[in-house]
Amino acid sequence: MLPAILLSVLAVILALVGLARMPDPDQQQGPGTVIQVVEEREPTLTHEYWVGTRELPVGTVIAEEDLARIAVSVPLADAVTAETNMAGQLLRRNLRQGEVLARTHLEAGNQLARAVPAGYRAFAISIDDVVAAGGLLKPGDLVDVLASFRTGQDAQPTAVILLSSIEVLAVYGQLDGEPVDPENARQQRSSRNSSAVLAVPREDLTRLLVASDNGSLRLAVAGEARFDAGKDGEAAQTAATAKTDVMKLDSLFPKPQRAAPAARPGERVEVIEGSSSRSTYVH
Numbered sequence: 089m090l091p092a093i094l095l096s097v098l099a100v101i102l103a104l105v106g107l108a109r110m111p112d113p114d115q116q117q118g119p120g121t122v123i124q125v126v127e128e129r130e131p132t133l134t135h136e137y138w139v140g141t142r143e144l145p146v147g148t149v150i151a152e153e154d155l156a157r158i159a160v161s162v163p164l165a166d167a168v169t170a171e172t173n174m175a176g177q178l179l180r181r182n183l184r185q186g187e188v189l190a191r192t193h194l195e196a197g198n199q200l201a202r203a204v205p206a207g208y209r210a211f212a213i214s215i216d217d218v219v220a221a222g223g224l225l226k227p228g229d230l231v232d233v234l235a236s237f238r239t240g241q242d243a244q245p246t247a248v249i250l251l252s253s254i255e256v257l258a259v260y261g262q263l264d265g266e267p268v269d270p271e272n273a274r275q276q277r278s279s280r281n282s283s284a285v286l287a288v289p290r291e292d293l294t295r296l297l298v299a300s301d302n303g304s305l306r307l308a309v310a311g312e313a314r315f316d317a318g319k320d321g322e323a324a325q326t327a328a329t330a331k332t333d334v335m336k337l338d339s340l341f342p343k344p345q346r347a348a349p350a351a352r353p354g355e356r357v358e359v360i361e362g363s364s365s366r367s368t369y370v371h
Contacts, residue, residue, distance in 0.1 A: 134159075134161065135159065135160050135161070135162065135163050135164070135169075136157050136158065136159050136160075136169065136170035136171075137157070137158055137160065137164055137167045137168060137169060137170055137188050137189065138155040138156070138157065138158075138167075138168050138169075138170055138172075138174060138188070138189040139155065139156055139157075139158045139186055139187060139188050139189065140154065140155060140156075140183040140184060140185050140186060140187050140189065141153065141154055141155060141156050141185065142154065142185050143182075143183075143184060143185055144179055144182065144183040145179070145182055146179055146180060146181055146182050147178070147179065148178075148179045148183075149176060149177070149178055149179075150174045150175060150176065150177045150178075150179060151175060152175050155174055155189065157170045158170075158188070164188060166190045166191050166192065167188050167189065167190050167191075168189045168190065168191060168193075168194075174189070177194060178194070179193055179194070180192075180193060180194055180195055180196050180201075181193045199263055200257065200258065200263060200285065203257050203258075203263060203264065203287075204257065204287055205255075205287055207289065207290060208287040208288060208289055208290065209287075209288055209289075209290050209293055210257055210285050210286070210287065210288075211285065211286050211287075211288040211293060211296060212283045212284065212285045212286075213283065213284055213286065213296075213300055213305055214282060214283055215259075215282055215283060215284045215307070216282065218306070219284075219305065219306050219307060220259065220284060220307060221307055221308070221309045224309075225256060225259050225284060225307060225309065226256070226259060226264075227256055227257060227258055227259055227262060227263055227264035228255070228256065228264040229255075229256045229309050229310070230253050230254065230255055230256070230309070230310040231254050231256060231286070231307040231308060231309050231310060232249055232251065232252045232253070232254070232307070232308040232310065233249075233250045233251040233252075233254055233286070233296065233305060233306075233307060234247060234248070234249055234250065234305065234306045234307075234308060235247070235248050235250045235299035235300075235303045235304070235305055235306075236248075236303055236304050236306070237299075237302065237303040237304075238303075240336065242336070244336045244337045244338060245336070245337040246334060246335065246336050246337070247334070247335045248299075248333060248334045248335070249333035250292075250295060250296060250299055250305075251288065251289075251292055251295075251296065253310060254286050254287065254288060255286070255287040256284055256285070256286060256287075256307075257285040257286065257287050258284065258285040259284050259285075260281055260282065260283070260284075261281040261283075284307070
């Protein structure tokens with residue numbers, strides 16, 4: 089019994105001694121220690137881009153109310169910045185409401201569509217080596233489109249310069265600027281893709297279609313001087329001027345000369361002189 093009491097008293101004494109030796113919490117931190125408080129700040133929104141305010145389908149001409157500004161803290165790759173004026177731009181892809189406008193929304197989906205100038209359409213015609221200027225036609229050339237008809241007005245064979253200074257976009261499936269693979273070019277020529285794609289003004293599409301379906305087309309390549317003028321838009325002709333370039337078959341031959349009318353002999357008068365008489369004509 090006595091040993092247990094002694095052990096209990098000893099334990100209490102040791103506990104008191106331990107508490108007495110514990111340092112003051114205020115004295116644990118030595119003098120000169122600096123506690124730095126870092127304030128977490130919100131990131132600065134320094135990049136502004138366009139987002140759609142509504143669903144915009146492909147082919148929409150963008151208006152100011154179709155887009156709104158959005159600010160973000162990090163740059164967005166391929167996004168169109170809010171400093172870019174987008175009014176009047178054509179959407180090449182659908183833009184959802186709240187979606188960030190990217191450059192891909194403004195670019196055509198394939199190389200041919202990107203090559204078509206504004207206001208023009210890509211129109212394909214069948215070609216062979218004769219139609220395609222002896223097989224030497226290349227993308228980027230300027231051509232005049234001629235059409236011939238076996239029966240035109242007045243039931244005569246007729247030819248017409250249908251369009252002038254038309255740009256060739258592709259030949260045998262080859263676009264301008266694409267690397268040329270000789271083997272692929274040979275296969276294209278021998279395969280079904282015997283066509284040339286022309287950049288045709290939209291208002292002339294129906295004229296070209298009617299001529300293609302009812303007559304024969306041929307392409308005449310313009311020279312360098314004509315090419316430069318056409319590129320500047322100075323030599324481009326439309327339907328109004330092309331209508332005058334018409335040739336009919338009978339125009340190739342000289343007109344037959346009319347025979348001069350025979351001179352009238354005049355009035356016959358009989359002159360009697362004595363026992364003889366004679367006739368004469370008075371005009």
